[in-house]
Amino acid sequence: MKIFRNACPRNCYASCSMLSYVNNGKLVKVAGDDQHGYTKGNLCAKGYAFTQYVTHPNRLKYPIMQSPRSSGNWKRISWEQAYTIIADKIIELNERYGSNLASGYNKFSGNIGLLHYAAEAMFNSIGPHTKPKGNLCLTTGDEALKERFKQFEQSSPEDMAAADLIVIWGANPAVTNVPQMKYIFQARRAGAKVAVIDPVFTETAAKADLYIQIKPGTDGLLALYAAKRIADSSFFDENYAQDCTNNFIQFKRIMEKVPSADKVSELTNAPISAIEELAELYIHAASSVTWIGFGMQRTNIGGENVQAISALAAMTGFLQKKKGKLFYAHDDLEQFPLHLLKFPEQKHSKAQASRAIDINSFAKNALELSDPPLKFLWIASRNPFSQDNNLQSWMKLIQQLELIVTVDLYMTKTAEISDIVLPAATHFEEMDLIVSYWHHWISINEQSLAGYFESKSDLQITRELTNKLNERSPGFSTFPSELEALDWIQKELSPEIQELYGIQDYTDLLSGPHLKKPEKIPAKEKFSFNILDVSGYLENIKVQKDSLLFPYQLITPQSLLTIHSQYEHLSWLIGTDENSEDTIAEISAIAAEENKLMPEDSIEIFNENGWVDAKVKVNPYLAKNIVLVKQAGKKPINWIIVHQESDQCQETSTHFYDSKVNIRKKKVSRNG
Amino acid sequence: MVKQLGFVFDIDLCIGCKTCEVACRNENQTVGTVRWRKVTRQVDGSFLSLSCNHCSSPECFRVCPENAFTKRMDGIVEIHAERCSGCGLCMEACPYQAPQFDPITHKVTKCQMCNDRIDQGLQAACVEACPTEALTVKDLYTFCQVNGMGTTLGFPDTRLTNPSIVFLPEKERKRYFQMR
Numbered sequence: 001m002k003i004f005r006n007a008c009p010r011n012c013y014a015s016c017s018m019l020s021y022v023n024n025g026k027l028v029k030v031a032g033d034d035q036h037g038y039t040k041g042n043l044c045a046k047g048y049a050f051t052q053y054v055t056h057p058n059r060l061k062y063p064i065m066q067s068p069r070s071s072g073n074w075k076r077i078s079w080e081q082a083y084t085i086i087a088d089k090i091i092e093l094n095e096r097y098g099s100n101l102a103s104g105y106n107k108f109s110g111n112i113g114l115l116h117y118a119a120e121a122m123f124n125s126i127g128p129h130t131k132p133k134g135n136l137c138l139t140t141g142d143e144a145l146k147e148r149f150k151q152f153e154q155s156s157p158e159d160m161a162a163a164d165l166i167v168i169w170g171a172n173p174a175v176t177n178v179p180q181m182k183y184i185f186q187a188r189r190a191g192a193k194v195a196v197i198d199p200v201f202t203e204t205a206a207k208a209d210l211y212i213q214i215k216p217g218t219d220g221l222l223a224l225y226a227a228k229r230i231a232d233s234s235f236f237d238e239n240y241a242q243d244c245t246n247n248f249i250q251f252k253r254i255m256e257k258v259p260s261a262d263k264v265s266e267l268t269n270a271p272i273s274a275i276e277e278l279a280e281l282y283i284h285a286a287s288s289v290t291w292i293g294f295g296m297q298r299t300n301i302g303g304e305n306v307q308a309i310s311a312l313a314a315m316t317g318f319l320q321k322k323k324g325k326l327f328y329a330h331d332d333l334e335q336f337p338l339h340l341l342k343f344p345e346q347k348h349s350k351a352q353a354s355r356a357i358d359i360n361s362f363a364k365n366a367l368e369l370s371d372p373p374l375k376f377l378w379i380a381s382r383n384p385f386s387q388d389n390n391l392q393s394w395m396k397l398i399q400q401l402e403l404i405v406t407v408d409l410y411m412t413k414t415a416e417i418s419d420i421v422l423p424a425a426t427h428f429e430e431m432d433l434i435v436s437y438w439h440h441w442i443s444i445n446e447q448s449l450a451g452y453f454e455s456k457s458d459l460q461i462t463r464e465l466t467n468k469l470n471e472r473s474p475g476f477s478t479f480p481s482e483l484e485a486l487d488w489i490q491k492e493l494s495p496e497i498q499e500l501y502g503i504q505d506y507t508d509l510l511s512g513p514h515l516k517k518p519e520k521i522p523a524k525e526k527f528s529f530n531i532l533d534v535s536g537y538l539e540n541i542k543v544q545k546d547s548l549l550f551p552y553q554l555i556t557p558q559s560l561l562t563i564h565s566q567y568e569h570l571s572w573l574i575g576t577d578e579n580s581e582d583t584i585a586e587i588s589a590i591a592a593e594e595n596k597l598m599p600e601d602s603i604e605i606f607n608e609n610g611w612v613d614a615k616v617k618v619n620p621y622l623a624k625n626i627v628l629v630k631q632a633g634k635k636p637i638n639w640i641i642v643h644q645e646s647d648q649c650q651e652t653s654t655h656f657y658d659s660k661v662n663i664r665k666k667k668v669s670r671n672g
Numbered sequence: 673m674v675k676q677l678g679f680v681f682d683i684d685l686c687i688g689c690k691t692c693e694v695a696c697r698n699e700n701q702t703v704g705t706v707r708w709r710k711v712t713r714q715v716d717g718s719f720l721s722l723s724c725n726h727c728s729s730p731e732c733f734r735v736c737p738e739n740a741f742t743k744r745m746d747g748i749v750e751i752h753a754e755r756c757s758g759c760g761l762c763m764e765a766c767p768y769q770a771p772q773f774d775p776i777t778h779k780v781t782k783c784q785m786c787n788d789r790i791d792q793g794l795q796a797a798c799v800e801a802c803p804t805e806a807l808t809v810k811d812l813y814t815f816c817q818v819n820g821m822g823t824t825l826g827f828p829d830t831r832l833t834n835p836s837i838v839f840l841p842e843k844e845r846k847r848y849f850q851m852r
Contacts, residue, residue, distance in 0.1 A: 049698070181689075185685060204687070206717055269850040623850045
């Protein structure tokens, strides 16, 4: 039996290091890695299910091609054939249009390993092309926090254990960040109070000492009210705060516009006693944690809410010599060289640069491209036909595409509409480096298994496809295909990174993950508040009126046992009691009564974008104007979600939670 | 018996993440629908994580015509595959659905509290994997906690078999739901 050190590459807070036990080339079990200072030897259910994931009968084994598209008439082809078809198409498009702008990719976070940027490198190596820009997931919150408080940056999530107040605004770690619960409970055992603010009574909310169910999109108001109460309290040293900031007076003026408790209560739908209790907790806590979840920033008003809560966090932290900490996500990754992501774009005589289109509206924007139109699309680490918004535009886009290639491990919704599907490696079958956006550990991922049938890593595919391109048209790609995975890992572990993580080279990581050294905080750097336009914000809250046509806000959180659409095939996970084949729509008891619906009834969730069939589940804790549906499944709920581009020109995340819907009982067809 | 090892399940700490359930499958590689440990949500929203309870008076042990069950000195109830005929009487007798039919070997299998691991001084896989320490194994002859309970909501009748499990109750919490 051999034991290897791996790291889970999922887009998840925890980025767990794990051990794989391999006997005669077969993965017999996985275990947590107790050298990992954050996960401390635990994995989540999905992590323990990797032994089933790796050799599941539904896993793709060979390159396959279907004709016609979407027919399901798949036939196995060789890698050589696949590379030839793809290379010839790229080269033919280049000859037709005079550049590679008609070729593009769509890729996101299906695997966050650094070597998975090989796909980006492949496209850069052939010169200007069409590519997505932006981040679907975090940008709205990131932008709102741009005035990053230096004092907050060093926080390790392990430190939550020492807090005496933890306030979680719209995050559900019991489902999406399981290892964090250990630290939250440690704090609680030591006497800390845990508060959860969330429109949905989540598994985390159920474990909180104080839960406040809030009207979606009004979190910031609750935060501003608490900030105002802190500033007015006798504990607050205003002179000290003024020394720390450039614009405390302006901020105080803003707080004067924060309405009274009864008005805040009316707007947030939270009782006055709840609002006051939260403020009191913040006033009296010596060391508080304020955690801003990703869910709340998936709306047009999300940025303002994040700004307001971060201002509260500042008021509870260094502005009054307290140890208040703010958590959202960090960008340790950006300190790495990222040689593959930033692989230099091959110069082109005519086309100046690649066409970068906003990933939040990728298909819609791609349809608008002409001269040349987008004709070839490469999809990797992504399942847009389940997880993107505006799938109607995607359906139109595929009409104009001459070749769609998807790299994936399973037959996803996106693979189903592709011409060629290439089988991807699991992280056990490739080498990689994993950097978290939550904790500060890096982990190496060793290759512990040979490739599963003919599966290949993104890097290997890039190496071989660029070779094929150069074979058909010498000089087409500048990618150095001779470099192996280990070479790229060593390039990422630059002298600066070695210094930052206290390592000499990659072999140090083989004995365990390494923690980033705390960086020195610049002394006495003054902090500037992000000045929120409170009047405008209050207006925005008020205009969120009920729509008669579509009276329900659609909220689509993660399921416990999948990440987006990943793991959907695993019976260890999906075969458990709470999962069903049907899409489940959770509605309130009031909504059920108003629509004369009973549990298990078949309904349609619909809006101007279409409808999705679902079965009713009455959730006694749900607010009356929310419909809650988990992501992915057979007919993904994203079919009726369309991101509304904001009128401000700043970059945003996809605002999945701005969707309004209605529900109706499904009519039984007379034709049977 | 010198000991009675049993699970202590703290309802207050369980977040329903099912890590214990899947860690069991990873460790024991149970096939098909065989789930030695199951996490279920109760009507009040709390969770239960249950497996074989290694009862003081195991019905499986009593009804098995092949004498395939034994109880170790530390209280773990084991099943010996070589003696099992797959008749399924134990499956009918057990109030907790602990013995389950393996469709490949046509024999009954069940949780043996990771006896091999326990013998090596390790924890049962479910216990080791639990991120919140909601699930632990204790010697119930000596374990004493004032709020410990022999049964809880959603747990079947205990009178027949005297299961070796202790539940710790959920604590009161303050919850403010939307006013309208």
